[in-house]
Amino acid sequence: xxxxxxVAVELLTLGPAGLGSAAELLGGDIPLRVxxxxxxxxxxxxxxxxxxxWLAGERERLDRLAADLECDYEPEAVRLRxxxxxxxxxxxxxxxxxxxxxxxxxxCALIMARHARxxxxxxxxxxxxxxWDEAVELACLVCAGQSGKELLDGLALQVVADWAxxxxxxxxxxx
Numbered sequence: 001x002x003x004x005x006x007v008a009v010e011l012l013t014l015g016p017a018g019l020g021s022a023a024e025l026l027g028g029d030i031p032l033r034v035x036x037x038x039x040x041x042x043x044x045x046x047x048x049x050x051x052x053x054w055l056a057g058e059r060e061r062l063d064r065l066a067a068d069l070e071c072d073y074e075p076e077a078v079r080l081r082x083x084x085x086x087x088x089x090x091x092x093x094x095x096x097x098x099x100x101x102x103x104x105x106x107x108c109a110l111i112m113a114r115h116a117r118x119x120x121x122x123x124x125x126x127x128x129x130x131x132w133d134e135a136v137e138l139a140c141l142v143c144a145g146q147s148g149k150e151l152l153d154g155l156a157l158q159v160v161a162d163w164a165x166x167x168x169x170x171x172x173x174x175x
Contacts, residue, residue, distance in 0.1 A: 003030075011041050016049045018042075032068060036076040039065050043083035055087035078107050082114050089122075091115050109138040 010018030022042035030038075039062060046054040055062070062080050069077035078094075085091045095115060098108040112135035120128035 008038060008041060011038075011045050015045055016051050016054070019046060019051065019054050033073065035065060036069050036073045040076050040079050040083075043080055047083050047086055052087040055083055059084055059088070074103070075107060078103065078111065082111065086114070086118060089118070091118065105138055105142040109135050109142055112138060 007018060007022050011022060012018075019042055022038055042058075043055060043062060046052070062084055066077040066080040066084075069080070081094055085094050094111050097103055098111040101108060103111075112131055116128045116131035116135055119125075119131055
């Protein structure tokens with residue numbers, strides 16, 4: 001446990017320099033919940049620092065961890081799979097799960113929003129807008145009685161900054 005805490009601090013302070021230590025711990029003799037948190041943190045650092053090579057290199061280990069997490073820690077499993085999809089460009093299985101509503105609606109909306117981000121970063125603007133609209137509409141269903149926009153506002157702030165064309169306002173409030 002102490003080693004996992006040390007690695008988490010390394011990831012937060014050193015960024016990508018701590019990724020090697022994280023990889024050594026994933027799937028080791030630490031509790032699943034700790035491994036889940038550490039895996040998500042490491043994947044987030046790798047994505048934020050554009051270290052897609054690390055995500056690709058750890059794909060098998062992260063996939064195994066995500067499979068182990070599915071029953072008890074579904075949100076973390078989905079987040080790990082999102083990072084892997086960002087790195088590989090392979091969204092088919094996640095989108096199928098989201099479109100067929102095999103996950104809670106909130107996670108489906110998150111998948112659709114992250115896919116929209118991926119499309120935008122790939123310069124597929126029209127497809128990105130359509131995917132974003134679909135994510136917002138689903139978020140509205142999740143938040144019946146409140147604005148679905150609120151659910152995705154945190155994502156919108158990140159996504160819009162990454163992919164809105166200069167001078168264009170992105171309106172995510174379809175609710």
